[in-house]
Amino acid sequence: MQSEALRNRVIETARSMLRLGLTVGTGGNVSVRCPSCNKFLITPSSLPYETLMPEDIVIVDLLDGTYEGCHAPSIEFHLHRNVYVARPDVSAIVHAHPPIASALAVAHKPLPLIIDACTFAFKDEVKVAEYGKPGSLELAENTVRALGDNTAVLLANHGILCVGDRLEEALERCEVLDKAALTYILSLIAGTPVCLKPLSD
Template identity: 80%
Template sequence: MEFKDLRIQVIETAISMLRSGLTVGTGGNVSVRCPDNRTFLITPSSLPYETLVPEDIVVVDLARGTYEGRNKPSIELQLHRGVYLARPDAGAIVHAHPPVASALAVSRKPLPLVIDACTFAFKDEVKVAEYGEPGSLELAENTVKALGDNTAVMLANHGILCVGDNLEAALARCEVFDKAALTYILSLIVGTPTFLKPRSD
């Protein structure tokens, strides 16, 4: 089977996403760019992550958007494809529905660089993409636009998306994101927060 090790990594990342509380049920989705740079692997639609085997992972043609495999790809196929096409540096993508960061996405408020970890995880404050229906091309376009050259973005009234050089980096970024969002919201209750500047290196 092609890309067996990468398929296993996609499954492990999806299970970690679920166990970290970054999503519930079959929500969210995980993908990785293949070494051939012509295809990417993505989690299938509506199958419990903990039951997945390598054959369940769907292979998508990056240029055409067509796919092969025994399952349908995640509904957010176009979202992942749009980001890979716009960002050749993106090696992997994790899209999740973490409750705290999603509160910012509902309020349509960007996440400033509130703690040092943010300045390593994100290039600048994380913006909120304009609303688009799940699975729509509009959602993909809005997300690519708001992501820009940053490493993360919020999807209005939906969740977050993080890119990384690899799956581990994209997932770790989601974890930093939700913790930082909680710190930010608490800091607004405590007083007037002070934010950090982006790192220059």
């Protein structure tokens, strides 16, 4: 069994995602790359986060997408697998359905770097991945393309995905993205937003 501590961190992150209002019910999903093998741990499909036990977490092989565990992995395991394969620098992923950032995803409107917190959390403007049906390879491929080398992406008519070195970092980026989305929408009402440049510029 992969480290019980790592499984518990996945569960804690999923519960925090729910508590912070970044998703409802069993929506969204959380994963972490295994430090010692070519696999990742992910939340199972359609089980309430509140009652998850370490043994409920599913292990997915990065090479062939096969999985082991008592349950099926989240329907979005292709999404997580494709991101880990494309981005060796990523160790943790949180996919959520927060209401405000999702409004930008519905409008197919990227989030520019509008406040300092954005420049620390994201490498550049957060782009919108083209629509793909939930659980599809098309969604996974569109997401990897729009994410590029950034740390977050909006998923058209669906939600968001944030990555990080650690689960806490990926989750915090989800919070920053949703709060910045509110600020951005309000700034559009107040006038014309003035955007910041990436820190790397």
